[in-house]
Amino acid sequence: MPILSLRSFGFRHGVHPPELKSATAQLPIRRMPYPSEVVIPLRQHAGKPAKLVVCEGDNVVRGDLIAKADGFVSAPVHASTSGRVVEIGLWPHPDGSMDTAVRIAVDRFSPQVTRPRIVPRWETLTPDEIVHAVQDGGVVGLGGAAFPTHVKLAPPKDAAIATIILNGAECEPYLTTDHRIMVEFPERVHLGARIMMRTLGAKRVVIGVEKNKPDAIAALERTRPTDIEITILPLTVKYPQGAEKMLIKTVLGREVPSGKLPASLGVVVQNVGSAASIAEIFDTGMPLLERIVTVTGPGVRRPSNLIVPVGTKLRDLLAMCGGLTDDAEEIIFGGPMMGMAQANLDVPVVKGTTGVVVLTAAQTNPTTSYPCIRCGSCIEACPVFLNPSMLADLARKRRYEEMEVMHVQDCMLCGSCSYVCPSKIPLAQMFQASKTAIRKRKVGAA
């Protein structure tokens, strides 16, 4: 039964950073040639890291399993190239830590074809079997959070899912990954939606796309299946529209209760890239081996949207894009609002790497921060209606219990508060440190 009209409820607060997507928004996705070596970390997703199944010296073929999932909230990791495992050890991880990774020397003369696999047609599988197939495919959230996708496809039994929302907002400045996926592979997005609908037993799918991507909206509308209920909903351009809770508020007009999951409202949210990945693993039989990355920013000579094998080192990725400019200063994995600045050019691209933004000295002038003048701009900006000024005060004094009373756990570290603060206080960074400290305390006490 079609919905007659689907309005966008919108969400309150938020900020309006400049979009800065013009460098790559119209560039078609290109495939990157294989580098000489890839380094694949075992921890590329939320949940437990994968467990090794290969040893040093093993020869692997592209698509082979190199680490299996450890439990349900975990995902396997596969070899993104054919080659030889030369080393298994600690390697810099994009999140700043050193973590176990599998270093594969890429076979230069291999055509990188895959072993033939037997792929069941998804229409013949039960929802449980689809969930296992998605887990075996190593599919994780490609929007940046890298949450194992199959877990979202298997919500608690008592949560009936009525709506699936596909997240095509891409509210971070600079990034155009999801944009290009929607423009160039809209059928795959719709197929992913279809498979998800069947797995979850949902009634309808809403694909939310920010209005600054009219070609994506048009492409999705053009290929929209008419036998299932899929609606393309244009969204107001505002940050953080792409945040899960904000998206649900915009589409359904309801707030996810604090501390609960979207499933409690009968909703599952998935990134459009993740949906396309689900379709792809059934289409090709291949697990998640590569992803689309936007390499952009004034500090890189040739901004591009590339298909990048998982494990490609940042160094090789930048070389593919013409290298850094002379005034390049900061390299960010992800977007400028929530991404992680990198200190090591050998850091590999992982499943959750949506983009690489290179900023120049002109944009990264470090400033001193002044005391809080209690102007309230942060309160006006926070999309979760917290009080960053007071939270920062508590964070400085390490009064974590009181921070939890003030709902610091609801903070999604979107960075809106840091963005507007006239005293240039690094609010989101302080909350990240505080939340880590709180988590460590809890783990230590447990």
Add this chain to the structure above:
Amino acid sequence: MWNVVGSLVPVLVAATYFFGPSALLVVAAAVAGAMLTERAFGTGGTLADGSAAITGLLLGLTLPAGIPMWMAALGGFFGIAVGKVMFGGLGYNVFNPALLGRAFIQAAFPVAITTWPALSGNWWSLRGDNFAWPFMHPRTVDAVTAATPLGLMKFEGKDTAVRDLFLGSTGGSLGETAAVVILLAGTYLAIRGFLNWRQPASMLLTIAVLSMIFHGADAVRYPTPMFELFSGGLMLGAVYMATDPVTSPMTNVGRWIFGAGAGGLALIIRIWGGLPEGVMYAILLMNSLTPFINRATQPRVFGTSLAARGGASA
């Protein structure tokens, strides 16, 4: 902050137009007192943010043109030292430093601060003993004094034309003259986002409504709303003092409450208090309530019910 300083320049120009070089001397003394104190006691580099300059400027604008410069400087010193540095510097003070400085001068030098010069004929003449030696009795100078419009209303029951109030051609403190200039400056700052419009709007609205009620009840005893709005330091206080972000609430609801309280208290002091002008004490009293207002008006967190409104403990 330097934008706010810039917006005060027209006000200073208007004050100088009406009161001559004395205006500049008094303001300069207040600014010097404030900035030197900030330099001496403040943590390094805090002069650059302009807050001490604003404090000095605003303090100077609340003083009569004839006040000795050393008193103005002492007020600046007190305002910054006790009103700001003692609390921990920028961002930590509870009371508006400029108003605290003025309160100090009012308490310490009550005669000097209530000696209001008239609008004299000779622009160049000093309106009072500006160059008095510190801590010496000021010499009596051939300056003509005149009561302020609020003083006239309270003590003699005489009204002043609104046009005079609006354009500033009345006696009074330096900043209470050109209301129209202050209104324009305030509008500019609000549009640019340098101050929040809710405190001044609430304060002025409250005074307008309350004085309308009083005037309606007894038109002879209580002045018109227009008179109340444009006389005294209300415009300066509403636009520049009540909007100080550090000492006024952070939440929008809190801002409306703050403005309403300040407006109500100012009117009460004006009508029933011993002083003709009540804006200063009204704002200082509301400053003391700001932390409480902040706590009471915390926003509801996303995904929680209204009953479970965030428990702020700081």
